[in-house]
Amino acid sequence: MKIAIIGVGLIGGSIALKLREKNFGAEFIGIDKSEIHLQEAQELGIIDRFEDFENGVKNADLIITAIPVDATVKILPQVLDLITDKQTVMDTGSTKSGIVEAIKNHPNRKRFVAFHPMWGTENSGPKAAQKESFAGRAAVICDREDSDQDALALVENIAKNLEMHLIYMNADAHDVHTAYISHISHITSYALANTVLEKEREEDTIFQLASSGFSSTVRLAKSHPEMWVPIFKQNKENVLDVLNEHITQLRKFKSALEKENFELLEELIKNANKIRGILK
Amino acid sequence: MKIAIIGVGLIGGSIALKLREKNFGAEFIGIDKSEIHLQEAQELGIIDRFEDFENGVKNADLIITAIPVDATVKILPQVLDLITDKQTVMDTGSTKSGIVEAIKNHPNRKRFVAFHPMWGTENSGPKAAQKESFAGRAAVICDREDSDQDALALVENIAKNLEMHLIYMNADAHDVHTAYISHISHITSYALANTVLEKEREEDTIFQLASSGFSSTVRLAKSHPEMWVPIFKQNKENVLDVLNEHITQLRKFKSALEKENFELLEELIKNANKIRGILK
Structure with missing residues (x-):
């Protein structure tokens, strides 16, 4: 063949x-x-x-x-x-x-x-x-x-x-699932890289301090736009739905911190820990 | 000794x-x-x-x-x-x-x-x-x-x-840097896990589909509240600064997608790619 x-x-x-x-x-x-x-x-x-x-x-x-x-x-x-x-x-x-x-x-x-x-x-x-x-x-x-x-x-x-x-x-179910499982991780990672690059001007410090947690979270931010802009374009509606939900979830952390509501913060984290049962 | x-x-x-x-x-x-x-x-x-x-x-x-x-x-x-x-x-x-x-x-x-x-x-x-x-x-x-x-x-x-x-x-510089390099990655990861858990009720699908990119981004979401609530509490002001910046960065992706401004989306990704030069 x-x-x-x-x-x-x-x-x-x-x-x-x-x-x-x-x-x-x-x-x-x-x-x-x-x-x-x-x-x-x-x-x-x-x-x-x-x-x-x-x-x-x-x-x-x-x-x-x-x-x-x-x-x-x-x-x-x-x-x-x-x-x-x-x-x-x-x-x-x-x-x-x-x-x-x-x-x-x-x-x-x-x-x-x-x-x-x-x-x-x-x-x-x-x-x-x-x-x-x-x-x-x-x-x-x-x-x-x-x-x-x-x-x-x-x-x-x-x-x-x-x-x-x-x-x-x-195909439609596929595009919903991949928005959650793959596409949002990339946007999060890009945004995290931009956050650090925006405020942390001391690049040498980033490099020296970066722990393995940081490296694994921003690894995807190295992914090329040639591949990813078309994905976001093709899956725009699903990605936007998930992105809006993700921003809502981040605002809950922000609100819990601002109000010093550490019980809520603990609940949010415990809920997130449930991913442990799903992802080995 | x-x-x-x-x-x-x-x-x-x-x-x-x-x-x-x-x-x-x-x-x-x-x-x-x-x-x-x-x-x-x-x-x-x-x-x-x-x-x-x-x-x-x-x-x-x-x-x-x-x-x-x-x-x-x-x-x-x-x-x-x-x-x-x-x-x-x-x-x-x-x-x-x-x-x-x-x-x-x-x-x-x-x-x-x-x-x-x-x-x-x-x-x-x-x-x-x-x-x-x-x-x-x-x-x-x-x-x-x-x-x-x-x-x-x-x-x-x-x-x-x-x-x-x-x-x-x-100590103060340490707490600013770790907010960027470590603490925000954890909040992002927790929020991402909560996003997926909130909307994706088909847990079996998550487990089957989860690619390596997703696993590495949400790995930190498994981290325990006993350790992390106190960290966020102790470093509240710095973490909030970084979290606000991170939400702003995510909103830029959201806006670029909503307006179908794919040139801006490409710029945002290319900027994020600069992390490649810093993190090997």
Whole structure:
């Protein structure tokens, strides 16, 4: 099986590396707007060769998109225009409603499977790819009833080879859940970084003092706007709902502190501690 | 040298384990209001034996307090009442202004060294203690001019044996910096956990979907109120300043999203990315 990866960065590269290790796929073809990334990906053994968009798509049995979600929305109809009913297309995007909406009336819609592997780091590009990235983590398949059985089975097999456990839900539910589980953490982390950068001018002190708690909370603030602006754009309504709730929750801490209501502060913290039972 | 540890939990236990490994200290005496913790600490090899408060303090050359900061404020004057000018006392608290204020006029003030090892986890109790906890991290000594030279030298030697690098600052500056570097991260994390718990009733979905980004951002939300309410209480003014700034920063993200001003959103994220240059 020939596999084309559109976007040979962190996610596309990590998928290719793992599938190659599993001897899944005979040939990996890179497609990317960055010639530098294509060359790096080839040198790193992520892809065997690279092609232009049209030839790359036409020559592959499976096409995996691993590019920002706004670019995915644009490119997916073009990919589906080029394929036959023997080919399968899957994405890896962090939002899903806009993506499935963009192709819902496409005659080849059923050749597409909406896939979201729940993993990422604050780094990007082929050099950031790691073959053990996905093992043990969750992957979501959305709207499986809108995909052909053989296309779905192929993507399920990919997930198995990536050693991920699958969850099925519709695209709208996916976007609500990811707003809570992933998108809000990034906004919080960005805002926290900006808070510290705004007031703490003594950067050297930050660096020296930063404890592991701080580093883990602001780690996500290193994530690139090229990936995240499109996610927030695509999932605007859900992200705003969660952001408003988060600001409300922060105001409760503020109010408890201002009023020196330490019983309330303790209650708020005890409630938050319940996350201990959910997240190991 | 005999060392008394007041509070044989995560921090006190981790210090004792590391010092014992370095053969620093001939005998470790535990003092704790929890008999269960004292027995656990003895079984875990953290302490050799335990004593009541008065005898434990009187029988030690060095007394280390490792208890919540409000308890430290109360107990320190009592510790200083019991000691002679041959003994040294150090704390490990996450806030400092209230602690140094509480003993500023005590005749034995100079036997005390204000110490803050910048490490912690969301766990507590003797079983959470780890001997490699502190290596490579920062420790702060506050108001060193208020301590006797020999007391200061002893605590510096402790820091060296814990393999920490020392930073010196005054207590007020310490409390401003830790509000930014540590305390706000905890409030953010608690509020984020409460946000998710408030709206996401499908706990099973959280657990299944939670990606590594989410786990690292809400990890601190597991931290106990017994430690953190006193910290927020002691450092109320600084924490409120930072919290207000943080809410302002979050509102900028909210406004950019509401107005679909994606250029501003990109700017906010690019600014946050500057943390990359500061935190490796």
